[in-house]
Amino acid sequence: MNTIYSLSKSEYYAPFPLLRLNDDWKVVDINLAAQVLFKPILHNGFNESINQLVAGFQPHALGTSASSNYANLNRDELKDAVTDTVNGTIDSKEYGKVNFKLTIISLPSLNLENSLERIAYAEINTIELDETFQDNFQRALQHQLIWESYAVSYDFVLNEQDYYREVLNRHIIALSENGINRVIDIGAGTGNVTIPLLEAGRSVTAIDNSRAMLDKMHYKLSAMHNPEIKILLQSAEDLSEYPDNFFDGVNILLALFDMVDPATALNAAIRVLRFGGVIIITEPKKTFDLSSLLYQAKKFLEEKGLYDKLSSHWACVTRANKKIDPSKKSSLFIEDIEERLLIAGFEVIQMKDSHFGNCATLWAIKSG
Structure with missing residues (x-):
């Protein structure tokens, strides 16, 4: 380790x-x-x-x-x-x-x-029961430290990847349509969806439970003039402070797979989205293969001549991803999410592969 x-x-x-x-x-x-x-x-x-x-x-x-x-x-x-x-x-x-x-x-x-x-x-x-508390705290701490390390290198590596920029564009386009003014970004990370939405005049509530990731977002926001944003350091499994049908759009980009209770978080997102609102989710498929994804991403950096420059960041990203490998821990894959949305009465507009076929993006509208 x-x-x-x-x-x-x-x-x-x-x-x-x-x-x-x-x-x-x-x-x-x-x-x-x-x-x-x-x-x-x-x-x-x-x-x-x-x-x-x-x-x-x-x-x-x-x-x-x-x-x-x-x-x-x-x-x-x-x-x-x-x-x-x-x-x-x-x-x-x-x-x-x-x-x-x-x-x-x-x-x-x-x-x-x-x-x-x-x-x-x-x-x-x-x-x-101090020992129980210490054990739970250590587990939470170890998980938090994974994301602290990941945050250092996240943008350096991911923003160079064509597949990642393509997914970002899907989410930004979906949430930039007319009538979408209030957006909740669940697992907002360093703000790679949040900030373009703010620049497009949207009001964004950004939620993430990684302080390090949100610190990166705060740094980016310092260059903006009075953005309409609320940032919450918390788990998205609890959105009780928001009423039903409050948001026009919901963004979830690779966030549910790393949650303790992703089904509860998804249900909360469904509840706070208004009828006619848009939800766009990218999450791993049941066939997710981390080794294949890492191989393709590394190959891409090598072909662009960036690997040597980013080798230390790549090593950090690789270590973090092996710790949070969705194939070993996720209980809610994109296929499950689609099924749940259909049962909840959503109209699925589009389902499209991403991450070299290891994930997929689902774009849906809440019907009612």
């Missing part, structure tokens, strides 16, 4: 504190350990439930006077951050009783006047 994916149980990977909250006490960021810890505890939609959990601490934070009077202050008048500590206990079916100390730091927003940003740090005192 390459050491980039290997960490001991004593090592803790947390690029952000436990939670980051906005002025309305809504969670806007949550780290991986918190996702693993809280997910079995919460029974409604994950985002909704974690917001409810945090709301329970709201009366403590800042103190009554500071929180009630802050709207009348400007940032210059608040010289210091305000902190508050709360001890809490939560019960989890999977991890038992969890005792922790939550410290919330409130400080003036750097971007908005008369607004607060809050960061929540948690010190876990005890977890009744």
